[in-house]
Amino acid sequence: MIVATAPGRCGVLGNPTDMYGGSVISCSLSERATCTLTDSDSLILEADNGESQVIHALADLEPSAEFPRLDLAKAVLKGMGIVPGTVGFHLTTSTEIPMQAGLAGSTALMAAVYGAVSKKIGRVEHKHAIAAAIRKIEYEILGVICGFQDQHMAVFGGLNYMDFRDKGSHIAMDAQPYATVEPLIELVPQPLPFVLAHTGVKHHSGAAHKPVRQRWLDNDPEVRELYDNVVPRLARNGKKAILEGDWETIAALMNQNQEVQFRLGASGAAVDKLVEVALANGAIGAKLAGAGQGGTVLCLTFEPERTIAALKEAGAGRIIRPVPSQGLTVTQE
Template sequence: MRVIQASAPGRCGIIGNPSDIYGGVVVSASIPNRAVCRLTLGVPTQLPSDPTLWNAATARFPLEDVKVEWSTSIPRSSGLAGSTALLAATLACVLAARDEPPELRTGIGLKRFSELVRDIERNEAGVQCGYQDAYMVVHGGIQRMEFAGKRPDQVGPMATLESLNSPLPFLLVTTGVERLSGSVHGPVIERWMKGEPEVRSAIRRLVRLGVTGCASHMAHRWDNLASAMTENQDIVSNLGGSGEAIDKLIADCLACGAMAAKLAGAGMGGTVIALTPDPEKLKAKLSERGYSQFIQPSDEPGLQFEEF
């Protein structure tokens, strides 16, 4: 009996999201929460109650006679790439079980596997998704990612990544409202494909914000980053990607002393990332207002096989 286990972290978008879908620049950080897949080979097949991601992975790479066990500490449908992290861990295990393990020790190997994860999520699982999730759960850390040449209708070349060694003065706060990011991306992509000037202009602004916001983050110009995050949120909101729960949480973050707050992912619900010089103080104040789900971004390893 052979057992294989892998895990991958969630992620939070700091600035520029969701311009990764449109050839933009995004800065993201990993979170300590991880999704885990464990495969036991050579036993009668046992699948999770919802096998959607398993079916997506094995549609491309069949595998039988296996017990599949999943666990995760990434909040469900919260815009923190939880599904992508679980798919990446599962796909890595499947390939290893087929004696075709992904190459995770080289930059090109990590990029190729990131592209494979996104391709399967989009075309086998049918999720309207960008690229930052797949790249982040595979690479981990704090990354500046440039997706030049990618569009909703064109995969384009692999992304260019730069690992950042920067502070993370942020606090993630989850609304508790579950939303699938694809339900927000889909309508905007459709409008972009139709060439709507408002959408095309907004995406161009997001691309510029990714560039300038990254420079501010690397230079520790927090006031400038706060302005960029606020504009990023305004653009997403105007495109229909915010919602009542998010708007209230952002207002509460600002009232409790945050310099800025914006969607980290999963529009109309999901999670907010707040820029703050004192995450613990902000957490305490928000707790008094009834919020209870907090995560602090951290420089975590990406996809990895695990011993147990």
């Protein structure tokens, strides 16, 4: 049996400039997605909601309205060049990460599938290559408008400063350098003063990113200035602050990041409501943790009980305390 797991993540600073060659600080979660492979003569896919399908031909790897929870695993198999009939195993997926919540749950699940199948077929790659392969599948096969933060956090894990200079969907994949991933976790005291609150509004990150991204592609001067210059500097300045334990500065930078997203209409009413509630109840910083238009809010608070109680009263769904965890793991029994 092969078991692979990968973590979710929350964007601390700089998002969404990982789509635009920018810089971010991101924290992995203890919540993880899991893929288990057991021996089988057939190629069988199964999700934790009970959906199950035997894959007989390449056509079976296309998205299906009948088995939507299997679409991510199918995309990974397709992207890895797996040919039905030439390999057999029973692949099962499950997750602890809220899906469509701005916490990279889909990417974590894809990373777990990629890791497990790679082990099965004997594919060995370094972490940067794995992150690049997962991102290519997400962007080219699933057609998701996405950056590079999610895939790198699923693979590397931890608490990282990441620089995506000269990377972007508008640049050919083979012309892009690898990202710079700088681990911060060993230099930052735990526990981190963060709380995550899900708005209860599910979203598709590609749909959330699309309107502002089109403005960026159209060379809108406001979007270009904010995403090319202003927001990436927040993460670069945040690196110094977080290493010095200057949480007040981190909070101020988070608030600036959120103000940019609000200004561009990329935040959303549900996010804005929880941000306001958090800041009025003990939090000194609050921002969206992912793409926006729903999803999850990240709060920096030294009064977590007070902040959490207010968020729940305001209608927040699941509450998570971010605990950085390792990236993609693969074990074989």
